[in-house]
Amino acid sequence: AQSVAQPEDQVNVAEGNPLTVKCTYSVSGNPYLFWYVQYPNRGLQFLLKYITGDNLVKGSYGFEAEFNKSQTSFHLKKPSALVSDSALYFCAVRDGNRDDKIIFGKGTRLHILP
């Protein structure tokens, strides 16, 4: 069965600094990996995904993520943080070899300090 770990409950970053939100995964087949963002009292918004191809995936709002197969990681990054990036971020994984559901991590709260 697949699983996702987001080791940090909260990440604090000063505005303008680069940010990283960590994610590691476990899946028996080919990993399909996703990042979603959730603002207060809102549903989840899709940011980016890795299915195959280039390990560096670019997504919405200037975010990108790097797939690292050897470390089973898919960390979310942004070169310069904005206060408006403050939100709850979820990493998710699906087994690409199976017609199966997506499993989410417990989330990381990103707090950008002005």
Add this chain to the structure above:
Amino acid sequence: DTGVSQNPRHKITKRGQNVTFRCDPISEHNRLYWYRQTLGQGPEFLTYFQNEAQLEKSRLLSDRFSAERPKGSFSTLEIQRTEQGDSAMYLCASILLRDRRTDTQYFGPGTRLTVL
């Protein structure tokens, strides 16, 4: 296309009452998922439909929970004899599954259930 919609957005009920939530997916999306999200946790899978067929149910979905998608379009999630532990945000998501590479889930705003 206005995205995935869910109704109601908020529901407050007394313990023991039945509640029903509705999800309208993006038009022509053939797969629909239900998740439950409690405070401080990520969404937990409950069940999903391929068109009108319910393909999988989580062990979280006790016999008090039932979901339907009768015509392969909108879906309902009913909770009978609600308990305080049912208080959560219930999220719906849909995808157009043409091949496994294109399965980006689009989420609705959720229904927040509070059981008193």
